[in-house]
Amino acid sequence: AQSVTQLGSHVSVSEGALVLLRCNYSSSVPPYLFWYVQYPNQGLQLLLKYTTGATLVKGINGFEAEFKKSETSFHLTKPSAHMSDAAEYFCAVRNSGGYQKVTFGIGTKLQVIP
Amino acid sequence: EAQVTQNPRYLITVTGKKLTVTCSQNMNHEYMSWYRQDPGLGLRQIYYSMNVEVTDKGDVPEGYKVSRKEKRNFPLILESPSPNQTSLYFCASSSNSGQGLEQYFGPGTRLTVT
Numbered sequence: 001a002q003s004v005t006q007l008g009s010h011v012s013v014s015e016g017a018l019v020l021l022r023c024n025y026s027s028s029v030p031p032y033l034f035w036y037v038q039y040p041n042q043g044l045q046l047l048l049k050y051t052t053g054a055t056l057v058k059g060i061n062g063f064e065a066e067f068k069k070s071e072t073s074f075h076l077t078k079p080s081a082h083m084s085d086a087a088e089y090f091c092a093v094r095n096s097g098g099y100q101k102v103t104f105g106i107g108t109k110l111q112v113i114p
Numbered sequence: 115e116a117q118v119t120q121n122p123r124y125l126i127t128v129t130g131k132k133l134t135v136t137c138s139q140n141m142n143h144e145y146m147s148w149y150r151q152d153p154g155l156g157l158r159q160i161y162y163s164m165n166v167e168v169t170d171k172g173d174v175p176e177g178y179k180v181s182r183k184e185k186r187n188f189p190l191i192l193e194s195p196s197p198n199q200t201s202l203y204f205c206a207s208s209s210n211s212g213q214g215l216e217q218y219f220g221p222g223t224r225l226t227v228t
Contacts, residue, residue, distance in 0.1 A: 009154070032215055043118075043204055043219035044157075051215060090156065094215060101172070102147065102217065106156035 002027040002093050006105035014113050019063075019078040021108045023091030026072060032094040033074040035065055038107075039087045047089070050074065061085070086112045116141045120205050120220035127195055128228055135190045135223050137205030144210040146188040147172070147217065148180065150201040157204065163188055164210065195227040 007022040025031055032051050036044040048059025055067040061084075065076045074091060091105040118139045127133055139146065147162040149172075159172030163182040177199055179191040188207075192199060202224050206217040 006156075034216055036219075043221045044206075044217075045219070046216045049216050101162065102159065103173075104149075104157040104159075106154065 002031070002095060002101070002103050004091050004093050004103050004105035006091050006108050008108055009106060010109045010111065012111040012113055013081045015083055016080050019076070019081045019085065019110065021076040021089050021091075021110065023065075023074045023076065023105060024072055025074060025091070025093045027093055027095065029095055033065075033067060034092040034094070035059065035063070035074075035076050036090045036092060037087050038090065044090060047076070081110075081112045083112050083114065086110055116218065118205055118207055118218050118220040120203075120223050122223060123221060124224050126226045126228065129196055130194050133192050133195060133225075135192075135203060135205075135225070137188045137190065137220060138186050139188075139205075139207040139218070140186065141207060141209075141218065142185065143207035143218070144185070145217075146182065146205065146207045148178070148188070148190050149204045149206065150174065150199075151204060151222075152201050160190070160203075195225075197227050199225065200227050201225060 003026045005024045034049045035047040037047050038044045048057050050057050050067045058064045063078045088107045088109045090107045094102045121136045144165045148160040149157040151157050158174045161180040163169045205220040208217040
């Protein structure tokens with residue numbers, strides 16, 4: 001069975017500070033990994049994804065994440081937080097085999113303090 | 115414009131009154147899925163479908179039904195809604211092949227069962 005753990009359901013950072021949102025996963029086969037963002041009263045939209053190849057992936061709005069197989073992690077970072085980054089962020093894992101179940105973490109609400 | 119649509123966006127109903135939430139996508143995606151989002155629990159998968167006439171249970175299927183008679187549509191049926199099904203529901207779709215594995219989400223349906 002696959003699972004996702006997001007450490008910290010709420011994270012607060014100052015505007016201009018580093019954003020680090022943690023995600024650890026478990027999967028019995030090589031995973032596909034995703035970060036989604038949800039702005040208030042909206043659906044989820046893709047920030048970035050890892051499928052194969054380069055382990056450091058860049059997404060929209062200056063976010064990036066690094067797939068570390070040895071640590072089973074896929075942490076999301078952004079060097080400098082903007083007020084517009086305030087949202088809820090979800091990490092998700094999808095099995096790369098024929099079984100297409102997707103599992104989401106519980107989400108991390110990011111607060112950006114002026 | 116590529117999109118996933120859900121209807122209705124908001125619904126208040128009473129216990130036991132059957133309802134259907136519709137979901138439609140225009141991207142010719144094989145994979146479609148329903149999630150519910152509850153505070154502190156993240157997104158939990160209700161049902162998913164790999165293709166027409168192929169559906170399977172997710173993590174929380176009790177009290178729900180789905181059907182996939184056409185590729186573009188994936189309705190969620192609550193035969194006898196109960197208050198514990200009050201939640202925010204999202205439909206999502208994705209391709210099953212290539213690098214396009216990320217899910218596209220609908221805008222959500224907020225359901226209240228009294």
